[in-house]
Amino acid sequence: MVNTAVQKRIYLSSPHMSGNEQKYINEAFETNWIAPLGPNVDAFEKEIAAYTGVNEAAAVSSGTAAIHLALSLLGVEKGDTVFCSTLTFIASANPILYLGAEPVFIDSEPETWNMSPIALEKALREADSNGKLPKAVIVVNLYGQSAKMDELTALCEQYDVPMIEDAAESLGSSYKGKPSGSFGQFGIFSFNGNKIITTSGGGMLVSNDAASIHKARFLATQARDPAPHYQHSKVGYNYRMSNVLAGIGRAQLKVLEERVEARRAIFERYQLELSGIPCIQFMPELNGTYSNRWLTAMTIDEKEAVISVNQLIEFLAAENIEARPVWKPLHMQPLFKTVKYYSHYENESVSEELFANGICLPSGSNMEELDQTRVINRIKNFMTVKEVERRIV
Secondary structure, X not given: OOOHHHHOOEOOOOOOOOOOHHHHHHHHHHOOOOOEEOHHHHHHHXXXXXXXXXXXXXXXXXXXXXXXXXXXXXXOOOOOEEEEEOXXXXXXXXXXXXXXXXXXXXXXXXXXXXXXXXXXHHHHHHHHHOOOOOOEEEEEOHHHOOOOHHHHHHHHHHXXXXXXXXXXXXXXXXXXXXXXXXXXXXXXXXXXXXXXXXXXXOEEEEEOOHHHHHHHHHHHEOOEOOOOOOOEOOOOOEOEOEHHHHHHHHHHHOOHXXXXXXXXXXXXXXXXXXXXXXXXXXXXOOOOEEOOOOOEEEEEOOOOOOOOHHHHHHHHHHOOEOOEEOOOOHHHOHXXXXXXXXXXOOOOOHHHHHHHHEEEEOOOOOOOHHHHHXXXXXXXXXXXXXXXXXXXX
């Protein structure tokens, strides 16, 4: 007889509904506000702005769209360069290419796994000496952990280069008491299905520059000029969020704190159960920061381990458990093989090491304790078996 509890699929990070989403969806249908824009969109923008402590927010179709708009508002165009964290999903950098500009990738540092101030300073100093500073710096907050914002902000201000904070994974996190996404000239969030809260698909552009956010809304609605007929003087985009999806987001935002607490509890349990294994190290949390622990990420030291990251991922997959490698650095992607890259250390790449040794474990806020116990026990058992096999050999 098949044990269905054991065979059940455990996902990396599945959507977690609050139960109140249908209320807002029904309101949208009852009032016939089912197209882009509407009362839910207006309210969701105000609620996100208030939560993150910024002046204005624009709800859009994705986090990628938000980055594209931010770069457009900063005047990025063909021939320009934009510095970007290398250890991130490709959506952080693709909008640079949309505008015909060239990315330059910046390594991570060990304390946050995020953009290295040392590497950024090298890149900015060299760019300044060549008379070609970047039009923007995109700083990513990986897996919910804020980057070293004090150091990075100071460097951007020193060279007068605007910062875009890619907080797609870090809604609910904070740095020295200030909400993630509220640093720099623009911040962006993602509400993709796997994020800590979701609108199915969607994103948000936030800023203290209200005029820029008003312009972002204009560009995101096909840049339609104020005229009785359809008139367009600038290139625009179809990027606005629908009123239905914004309703889902409003319900999700009300339970954000609960979702953060749940993910942090999941992280703490993994850490408690697995940190005793010598080869395992968990993603650190920088002093003075508060991570939403969107995904629990850890590294397996290849010098001490009896298994590799890929072996563990394959084993868990066979057990119907989804795990993923840490993001493959963008400077290692075929698409960016000719792009310039600045490393943290002179002869060592932190991001490449993290990719080689890093793994993300199932971390959904709706994961039951029994399921997490299953993941933990499978990892322990697999490593024990491999250790025995090594000693026999």
